[in-house]
Amino acid sequence: MDTVEKLKILSADSQYDLACACGTTKTGHRKRGLDGKWLYPVALPGGGQTILLKTLLSNACSGGCKYCPLRAKTDIRRCTLAPDEVARVFMQYYERRMAFGLFLSSGIMGSADATMDRINAAARILRYGYGFKGYIHLKVIPGASDAAIEDSLSLATAVSLNIETPGKKHSDRISAGKDYLTDIIRPIRLMGGLTARGRRYQRVKCTTQFIVGASDETDYEIVGSMYSLYGEMNFKRVYFSAYQRGLGEPDIPGEMKPFAPRKNDALVREHRLYQADFLCRKYGFKKDDILFGPDGNLSMDKDPKEVWADNHPEFFPVRLNTATKEALLKVPGLGPDTAQKIIEARGFGKIRRIEELGVKGKRLARIKAYAVPE
Numbered sequence: 001m002d003t004v005e006k007l008k009i010l011s012a013d014s015q016y017d018l019a020c021a022c023g024t025t026k027t028g029h030r031k032r033g034l035d036g037k038w039l040y041p042v043a044l045p046g047g048g049q050t051i052l053l054k055t056l057l058s059n060a061c062s063g064g065c066k067y068c069p070l071r072a073k074t075d076i077r078r079c080t081l082a083p084d085e086v087a088r089v090f091m092q093y094y095e096r097r098m099a100f101g102l103f104l105s106s107g108i109m110g111s112a113d114a115t116m117d118r119i120n121a122a123a124r125i126l127r128y129g130y131g132f133k134g135y136i137h138l139k140v141i142p143g144a145s146d147a148a149i150e151d152s153l154s155l156a157t158a159v160s161l162n163i164e165t166p167g168k169k170h171s172d173r174i175s176a177g178k179d180y181l182t183d184i185i186r187p188i189r190l191m192g193g194l195t196a197r198g199r200r201y202q203r204v205k206c207t208t209q210f211i212v213g214a215s216d217e218t219d220y221e222i223v224g225s226m227y228s229l230y231g232e233m234n235f236k237r238v239y240f241s242a243y244q245r246g247l248g249e250p251d252i253p254g255e256m257k258p259f260a261p262r263k264n265d266a267l268v269r270e271h272r273l274y275q276a277d278f279l280c281r282k283y284g285f286k287k288d289d290i291l292f293g294p295d296g297n298l299s300m301d302k303d304p305k306e307v308w309a310d311n312h313p314e315f316f317p318v319r320l321n322t323a324t325k326e327a328l329l330k331v332p333g334l335g336p337d338t339a340q341k342i343i344e345a346r347g348f349g350k351i352r353r354i355e356e357l358g359v360k361g362k363r364l365a366r367i368k369a370y371a372v373p374e
């Protein structure tokens, strides 16, 4: 197999990992760009956008994660890129101004550290062989040693380790062979600690991903873990990937539960989790402000901000001319940019009509349902 043929397979197999992409819309973060294969337009965890060459080093894997189409048992075409092959092909795209960064993950080749050695070797060739100073996102393999993780942090702009499930119970059910506490939580804590403010690798961003719906986890469990990842473990972004039915073993909950009553329910659930994530990161919502139904899940019909508003009638209407920024951010339809605009506009006189904010249509109607000028 030549490099391009391998890249076609390995890039396609990297599609399930969304830990480098941004997901404010239901499907936006799954978009591919340019050649439609391995060049992905993505939002960076620290802001801004770029185009990444996104690939696995190898889709051979000794792992047995029951939800993953790459698990050792499946009969798929396997191949592996050598570290220098990845570096060379990336530089060819970079020099043609077609890719500006690299996202490199891999199945487990033998052991976690043997795989990390090869991932880190590719990054080392780029940094020290080609003098590449741009964006490199490296995947940390579950179970990697502290030394291998530190090596990644010394080479990367961003690193990710996918937590996949909110807790050991779910992990044991769908990730055969992985020890949740030793292989996943221990490295996540180490990554967060070494990249904390004032620490040696504070410039490196840590991200992770949940696979949503492979087990019977609730949104309550996922959102609780998400708040811990941001608050206690210093992670910069949490991503969510809806489990795609048909890819895993028949005995996992995601395969066994009855078909969703509505088409695309899995993607709506993923979208609601992204909305909860935004409320946490950008709107100052505390963990207890995210409300769940009796089944422990977010509403499929309303976004979590509207659910909070409808459960707190005493808080409304919010008065645009006097409310704090925190209160403005509780109004459905008002985002951080508009809230800032309102505060700045108040310095020049009173807001007399909500229309002055320049919003229209359904969004205007939503704001009017919860806010008044005076």
Ligand code: SF4
Residues within 6 Å of the ligand: 061, 062, 063, 064, 065, 068, 069, 070, 071, 072, 106, 107, 108
């Ligand atoms: S370790 Fe698990 S999730 Fe990762 S590639 Fe292997 S089987 Fe898939």
